Amino acid sequence: MANAAVDAFCTNGEVLATGFGVSVSSTFCTAIKATRLASSQRSLFSPDISNHSSRLMCRRAASVRNICTKSTEADLHRVSSALSSSLPVNNSKEKGRNVQWVFLGCPGVGKGTYAARLSTLLGVPHIATGDLVRHELSSRGPLSSQLAEIVNRGKLISDEIIIDLLSKRLEEAQAKGETGFILDGFPRTVRQAEILEGVTDIDLVINLKLREEALIAKCLGRRICSECGGNYNVACIDIKGEDGNPRMYMPPLLPPPQCESKLITRSDDTEEVVKERLRVYNELSRPVEEFYRLRGKLLEFDLPGGIPESWRKLLQALNLDDHDNKRTAAA
Numbered sequence: 001m002a003n004a005a006v007d008a009f010c011t012n013g014e015v016l017a018t019g020f021g022v023s024v025s026s027t028f029c030t031a032i033k034a035t036r037l038a039s040s041q042r043s044l045f046s047p048d049i050s051n052h053s054s055r056l057m058c059r060r061a062a063s064v065r066n067i068c069t070k071s072t073e074a075d076l077h078r079v080s081s082a083l084s085s086s087l088p089v090n091n092s093k094e095k096g097r098n099v100q101w102v103f104l105g106c107p108g109v110g111k112g113t114y115a116a117r118l119s120t121l122l123g124v125p126h127i128a129t130g131d132l133v134r135h136e137l138s139s140r141g142p143l144s145s146q147l148a149e150i151v152n153r154g155k156l157i158s159d160e161i162i163i164d165l166l167s168k169r170l171e172e173a174q175a176k177g178e179t180g181f182i183l184d185g186f187p188r189t190v191r192q193a194e195i196l197e198g199v200t201d202i203d204l205v206i207n208l209k210l211r212e213e214a215l216i217a218k219c220l221g222r223r224i225c226s227e228c229g230g231n232y233n234v235a236c237i238d239i240k241g242e243d244g245n246p247r248m249y250m251p252p253l254l255p256p257p258q259c260e261s262k263l264i265t266r267s268d269d270t271e272e273v274v275k276e277r278l279r280v281y282n283e284l285s286r287p288v289e290e291f292y293r294l295r296g297k298l299l300e301f302d303l304p305g306g307i308p309e310s311w312r313k314l315l316q317a318l319n320l321d322d323h324d325n326k327r328t329a330a331a
């Protein structure tokens with residue numbers, strides 16, 4: 001089969017995989033793809049390092065296979081064990097342990113902004129799976145082109161890959177002696193929520209909410225400084241109050257002069273892809289809200305407007321004070 005045909009077929013396989021099953025042919029095609037990748041990598045390594053590199057190749061080839069297919073129970077069992085060992089041993093709610101919180105909410109709602117601020121305030125790591133994915137993409141490793149294809153179509157990557165990335169990040173946190181976390185962008189499927197529940201206690205899940213027209217405008221207005229990584233937003237959102245809803249005004253968050261010429265836009269922040277991400281959120285991530293609602297852990301928070309007002313009200317809702325006025329520059 002020609003490479004282009006395999007690629008095209010695998011794309012279809014991935015779409016199928018978000019439904020209820022994966023056809024034999026798509027599994028077959030992803031296996032070809034993995035084999036192709038492993039054999040192209042093999043030629044890059046000399047025989048004396050073959051033991052280590054072939055283990056690496058097998059792991060990567062297995063990962064590539066699972067980008068395009070739904071993860072099997074065995075795969076998920078393996079990654080949930082890895083996730084479990086990357087978390088501190090004592091997960092019980094003992095007095096004084098750091099918070100283990102989750103942020104839910106549609107693309108563009110501001111999970112990153114408020115999670116980053118709370119992480120600074122509470123002294124726990126802010127772990128955004130979207131950032132882990134973008135980091136993997138920028139590393140230009142063997143997974144990156146296939147991940148890019150999925151992310152740039154607004155789809156979710158497999159539970160197995162995302163849990164693998166998350167485990168590595170938690171391992172780093174553990175090595176640095178960090179405890180607690182604020183997760184942003186994880187869990188995004190009920191399966192991910194079940195796996196997380198199986199390995200640790202989540203104390204609180206904050207569900208940020210904003211009207212859909214504001215979400216799309218916010219995603220399209222997002223800018224990142226390619227040098228310092230600062231997050232800005234050029235959109236000025238002013239939605240008239242109607243049907244009992246108050247007016248919503250969110251001023252732009254403009255970059256300082258030194259960042260102005262270095263702004264970039266995320267490749268998945270186009271109107272078409274944002275709409276698809278919203279559709280995927282409603283289909284696969286909305287049920288995660290219900291998962292935590294049933295467990296009495298969900299705090300619903302309607303964003304009232306711009307960052308200063310929303311931050312103040314969020315702190316009130318969480319019964320927290322920002323005495324030191326610690327801030328992140330995130331937007």
Ligand SMILES: Nc1ncnc2c1ncn2[C@@H]1O[C@H](COP(=O)(O)OP(=O)(O)O)[C@@H](O)[C@H]1O
Nearest residue numbers: 107108129130133151155156157162185186188
């Ligand atoms: N938990 C996850 N499960 C599957 N895919 C994920 C997950 N987190 C991030 N991704 C992938 O990374 C992309 C970017 O994530 P993120 O920055 O959190 O986006 P958003 O702005 O849509 O909330 C997602 O569209 C998805 O492809």
